[in-house]
Amino acid sequence: MPELPEVEVSARIAGSALKDSHIQNLLLKDCKLFRPPQQSTLQSQVDTEHSSFNQEVFWQHGDLSSLLSDALPLAPYTFRHGKLMACLFQAQDARVFCLFARLGMTGKFVRRSVDSALHKSTKLSLSLVKHSADPTTDLRLDFLNTRMFGQIWIQCSRYAVSPDQRVEVLRAIFDSEVKRSNMGLDAYELSSQPISWIKYIREQANHRQVKTALLDQSLLAGIGNIYAAECLFTAKAHPLAKFSQLSDEQLILMAQGLYESMTQTLIRSEGQGEVIYGSGLGPKSPFAVYGREGEPCPTCQAPLAFLRIAGRATVFCKNCQISKI
Ligand SMILES: [Zn+2]
Structure with a gap:
């Protein structure tokens, strides 16, 4: 069972992989890892310190593929609270979203070289191109899950967010899930x-x-x-x-x-x-x-x-x- 440090390590690995990069290729296995949080308790309206906005939740294969395939990782790249983590992105149309991950029993994010073979329990794989001239820095961020107790889904702002508000909105989306799942x-x-x-x-x-x-x-x-x-x-x-x-x-x-x-x-x-x-x-x-x-x-x-x-x-x-x- 993962405890906090295992999730923090996954968040740090994901953060360092996503830093200064964009997604070139995406592999998403259609499986029950991708499912939403209990929707009856999900708040569509989220408050930031200065305003409020609406969020939408996505977990189906087609929605995740289209959101992620042209998304840009956004600094600070990941948030973690307790055993909950999220990777942070901006969609092509300037909406922003959290890719939430619960690791379940054995889930983890790992960095791999671009040409290494995919592990058979890879459920999500992002091929990342770093914004540097050195092609050897390109890599893959894979989510492995041998047993299906983990969970991945997206919570996305309904509308485009201006650059100066992106982090605040992402934080509010993340905090809304911390609150919904009643974490201390x-x-x-x-x-x-x-x-x-x-x-x-x-x-x-x-x-x-x-x-x-x-x-x-x-x-x-x-x-x-x-x-x-x-x-x-x-x-x-x-x-x-x-x-x-x-x-x-x-x-x-x-x-x-x-x-x-x-x-x-x-x-x-x-x-x-x-x-x-x-x-x-x-x-x-x-x-x-x-x-x-x-x-x-x-x-x-x-x-x-x-x-x-x-x-x-x-x-x-x-x-x-x-x-x-
Ligand atoms: Zn003793």
Whole structure:
């Protein structure tokens, strides 16, 4: 299951591929990956700070092909919030649109050389020509999805947008989907600001159980089982404790642990040029406790314990992560 860092890596790869380029060729496999968000909850009217506009949603093969085939990637090229990402484009008629992607279980964007063979699970492939004189910089941006849990669709402004408003309108389209899917604050961004983290947790979740609250996407978008386990270990917090039982110092350690372990995954994956899914790492796992039930605790050497909380496996140290209930 992708967590926030896997999506961030995909967004960075897509962003660097789309930068200063235009689409020369397009391949789009007609499959159920391309489907709309729940339309009954989709707002057609979107507000920016200064005005409002209407958006339309597209997911059918013909619509996506015609929009993308002559589209121009627009800076900043991608947005990400939690596990949601979008690539940003301008259509030929000056409408602007977000190509939204949910990675599902195994989806990812990868950069490939223009002449490399297509992977059999490629569902979308953009051949990109860079705006430089050097033809060796041309490349392909492919979306691979071996299982069909991912989702791709487009939300587009109904009318042309003037150049000075493009980014603002794209941001508003993206934010409308963040809001529609009821996502809380972005976990990576918030964990980089420990004081804001404490304030938010104390105000929004102080009486909630830490493990289930951390996994609640409407509270904190992007945290899954891996980083919840890791940051609870860093904070010496029992997974069944409530936030109100943790000190501010523990909350700071939790934010730092979250930020640090996510950053390390970003660094590892970027070095590989594509997403390395955390759950498939086996004995080489870089994580302190995640997936290490029964192994010695890195701090006290006691065997790590296992608990199932709300159906999710939780590994922790009974010595180091003491509940003060
Ligand atoms: Zn321990």
